[in-house]
Each structure stands twice: as C-alpha cells, then as structure tokens.
Amino acid sequence: xxxxxxxxxxxxxxxxxxxxxxxxxxxxxxxxxxxxxxxxxxxxxxxxxxxxxxxxxxxxxxxxxxxxxxxxxxxxxxxxxxxxxxxxxxxxxxxxxxxxxxxxxxxxxxxxxxxxxxxxxxxxxxxxxxxxxxxxxxxxxxxxxxxxxxxxxxxxxxxxxxxxxxxxxxxxxxxxxxxxxxxxxxxxxxxxxxxxxxxxxxxxxxxxxxxxxxxxxxxxxxxxxxxxxxxxxxxxxxxxxxxxxxxxxxxxxxxxxxxxxxxxxxxxxxxxxxxxxxxxxxxxxxxxxxxxxxxxxxxxxxxxxxxxxxxxxxxxxxxxxxxxxxxxxxxxxxxxxxxxxxxxxxxxxxxxxxxxxxxxxxxxxxxxxxxxxxxxxxxxxxxxxxxxxxxxxxxxxxxxxxxxxxxxxxxxxxxxxxxxxxxx
Ligand SMILES: [Ca+2]
Numbered sequence: 001x002x003x004x005x006x007x008x009x010x011x012x013x014x015x016x017x018x019x020x021x022x023x024x025x026x027x028x029x030x031x032x033x034x035x036x037x038x039x040x041x042x043x044x045x046x047x048x049x050x051x052x053x054x055x056x057x058x059x060x061x062x063x064x065x066x067x068x069x070x071x072x073x074x075x076x077x078x079x080x081x082x083x084x085x086x087x088x089x090x091x092x093x094x095x096x097x098x099x100x101x102x103x104x105x106x107x108x109x110x111x112x113x114x115x116x117x118x119x120x121x122x123x124x125x126x127x128x129x130x131x132x133x134x135x136x137x138x139x140x141x142x143x144x145x146x147x148x149x150x151x152x153x154x155x156x157x158x159x160x161x162x163x164x165x166x167x168x169x170x171x172x173x174x175x176x177x178x179x180x181x182x183x184x185x186x187x188x189x190x191x192x193x194x195x196x197x198x199x200x201x202x203x204x205x206x207x208x209x210x211x212x213x214x215x216x217x218x219x220x221x222x223x224x225x226x227x228x229x230x231x232x233x234x235x236x237x238x239x240x241x242x243x244x245x246x247x248x249x250x251x252x253x254x255x256x257x258x259x260x261x262x263x264x265x266x267x268x269x270x271x272x273x274x275x276x277x278x279x280x281x282x283x284x285x286x287x288x289x290x291x292x293x294x295x296x297x298x299x300x301x302x303x304x305x306x307x308x309x310x311x312x313x314x315x316x317x318x319x320x321x322x323x324x325x326x327x328x329x330x331x332x333x334x335x336x337x338x339x340x341x342x343x344x345x346x347x348x349x350x351x352x353x354x355x356x357x358x359x360x361x362x363x364x365x366x367x368x369x370x371x372x373x374x375x376x377x378x379x380x381x382x383x384x385x386x387x388x389x390x391x392x393x394x395x396x397x398x399x400x401x402x403x404x405x406x407x408x409x410x411x412x413x414x415x416x417x418x419x420x421x422x423x424x
Contacts, residue, residue: 105136108132111123112126117188120193122134123396125158126158129151136415149198152174153174154209156210156211160212161226170216177207179207182199208229219286222252227277234311247270269302276341277289289343296335297333330369331368338357342396359373360420379397396411
C-alpha cells in the first residue's frame with residue numbers, strides 16, 4: 001500500500017541516514033554498487049569478535065576480480081550457477097532444488113506469519129488484519145478465523161507476527177498509535193479454530209511506516225520474544241530504555257522476567273535496525289535475521305544484553321571502530337540478494353526466507369560461515385519459513401505486499417520436504 005512512493009534513489013552524496021524501506025522489490029530503481037551486487041555471504045567468526053572487516057573486504061575484492069557480476073533478478077526456475085569460491089573454500093552459493101513444492105494455500109493478501117494450533121496452520125494477513133485457517137485439502141479456500149480489531153495497516157505496518165503457546169494465540173500488530181502485542185484464548189469449535197476476546201499484554205511500542213519489526217516466537221525457555229524495529233528513529237536503537245530497535249523477552253502475560261538482562265526492562269538485546277526472524281537450535285542458541293539499510297543484512301546470534309551496533313555499525317564492524325562494544329553478525333549479505341524476514345531451523349540447517357533476494361537461503365549450524373540458496377526466483381518474495389508439525393517446511397510468499405510481481409494465485413503457502421536440496 002503506497003510503498004513504491006518511498007522507494008526513491010538516494011541522491012549522490014546524501015549520507016545514508018534516511019529511512020529506507022529496505023525490503024523493496026528487486027525491480028526497484030534504487031541503484032547499488034554494480035561491482036558488489038553479486039557477492040558471497042560475508043562472515044564473522046564469532047559473535048563477540050569484531051575485527052573481521054579486512055577479511056570481508058578481501059573476500060569482496062576476490063569476488064570482484066573473479067568476475068562475479070550481477071545477474072539479478074534471477075530468472076524463474078533458475079537451475080544453476082557455478083559455485084563461486086574465495087581462497088579455495090566453499091563459501092559459494094549453489095542454486096537449484098530437487099523438491100517439488102506443494103501448494104497448500106493460494107490467493108492470500110500480503111500474508112506475514114504462520115503459527116500452528118494443534119496441527120492447524122493459522123496465517124496473518126498484514127493489511128486485511130485477517131487471521132486465516134489453512135486447510136491443505138482446499139488450498140484456494142482458507143477459512144477466515146477472525147479480523148483482528150484495532151489494526152491500523154499502513155506501509156510495513158499491520159497485522160504481523162503470530163505465535164501460539166498452549167491455548168493462547170499471540171499477535172503483534174500496528175494499531176492507531178503504536179505497535180502492540182495481544183493475547184487471544186484459542187479453542188477448536190465446530191467450524192474450526194475460534195478466538196476469544198483479546199488482552200493487550202504490551203503496548204506503546206513505537207510505530208512507523210517502516211521498521212516495525214513484528215516477529216513473535218517462544219524460546220525454549222518458555223518466554224515470548226518479539227522483534228522490534230527502530231521505527232525510523234535510528235538513535236532509539238541505542239537507547240536501552242526504548243523498546244525500539246530491540247528484541248524483547250517477556251512472560252506470556254507480558255511482564256518482565258526476573259532474569260532479563262536489564263532490570264524491569266523487556267529489552268533482551270538492542271542496537272537492531274529491523275529484525276524480523278527468530279529461531280533457536282537444540283542447544284538453545286538464539287538466532288535473529290535483520291534488515292540492514294544500504295549495505296549489509298545480518299544474521300546474528302543473540303546474547304542477553306547484547307548491543308548489535310545499529311546505527312553506529314551496519315554489518316561487521318570496521319576494525320577498531322566500535323572499541324569492541326558491538327556484537328558482529330555471524331554472516332551478512334547485500335540487501336538485494338537477501339532482505340531476510342522469517343527464519344527457521346530444520347535438520348541442522350538454518351533456513352532464511354528472503355524478500356528482495358527471492359531465495360530460500362540455508363546456513364548449516366555446523367558452520368555459520370557457509371550459505372547456499374534454493375528455489376531462486378521460483379516463488380518470488382519470501383516472507384516466512386516455518387518447520388511444520390510433521391517436519392515439513394512451510395514457505396510463505398509475499399508478492400502482493402505492494403513490492404512484488406504477483407502471479408495469478410499469489411500469495412501462496414507452499415510445502416517443501418525437510419530434505420530439500422540446494423544442489424543442482
Ligand atoms: Ca548489527
């Protein structure tokens with residue numbers, strides 16, 4: 001809705017301080033440095049080490065010299081591109097996939113998030129504020145469970161993340177004056193899932209046309225986590241007393257857990273620009289994806305109380321620039337190749353849904369420096385990826401959000417097998 005109007009090229013010489021709606025379409029006219037548009041992921045060796053810039057710069061140079069030029073946007077059904085390598089390693093990305101996707105929902109409007117209640121998939125639509133129940137026997141006919149009252153959709157704001165715990169549904173949405181989190185009782189009625197009256201558990205989160213964050217997920221500790229964007233106020237990300245530019249951790253009733261890193265604060269980590277993906281591995285390590293501005297999108301390992309640098313640093317810190325105050329991403333990508341929203345973990349792989357990049361990216365948990373891609377360009381923009389109740393992977397496309405090029409049945413939910421391949 002009206003998002004294209006903000007997709008303006010930045011005049012030469014303008015410092016990168018403007019709010020940019022980063023997850024825009026690859027059809028965007030926004031210029032990017034041609035020599036750097038087709039780069040491999042950049043890597044940080046640990047979340048607490050900050051001196052990787054020279055290595056990253058060397059890797060970029062190696063790629064430029066090896067003729068790794070842009071070929072974006074990827075053609076539909078792209079089959080392969082030669083894995084590129086730097087310094088003889090295998091950090092190249094491979095394209096192609098062997099698994100046939102299965103459509104389980106079609107004709108969704110700007111869908112944003114998937115959550116499961118007793119095996120039933122619930123899907124949020126950002127602009128309509130509807131929550132839909134998906135019946136994979138009837139892909140064209142998702143059932144409307146409810147329209148969430150009080151949603152004020154505009155730009156990137158609207159009904160965003162959903163999460164289910166027990167018999168409660170949690171929803172993060174943009175209201176008239178703020179972003180807020182509500183809790184709804186859930187039950188299974190004669191026609192399907194039913195929602196009871198909501199209770200607002202957190203409100204007063206700054207809203208804006210962009211950078212609303214919005215992902216909700218329960219951690220292995222039973223706490224509810226929420227990603228919150230900077231809402232266009234960059235400096236707020238460094239203000240610990242502000243909820244903006246943070247990842248929040250709360251009890252299911254919205255109160256502050258006694259063991260949060262800062263007393264009487266929901267802030268679990270800060271210095272974020274617009275994080276939209278959350279996942280935990282079996283060891284309890286917490287991961288988050290984050291939209292950068294013009295330079296680097298990030299994959300971070302989240303530590304309690306951690307400062308992730310925005311707006312002082314975007315991506316991996318320059319040598320010595322931060323005095324070691326900021327936690328670097330473990331991997332970073334150019335925004336036009338990535339723009340990562342939802343993430344999930346399946347079979348020891350981290351899966352990342354990418355909007356502008358239009359790929360499902362995989363990162364092996366055994367080596368966070370690696371990455372491969374699957375389904376390049378095949379489904380368009382991807383907003384969310386979820387590991388379903390039976391281990392299958394659910395992909396949520398996002399071509400109707402005002403920045404995509406929707407196909408006839410878009411947007412869609414697709415099933416792919418957990419063992420989908422990124423190999424040719
Ligand atoms: Ca960062």
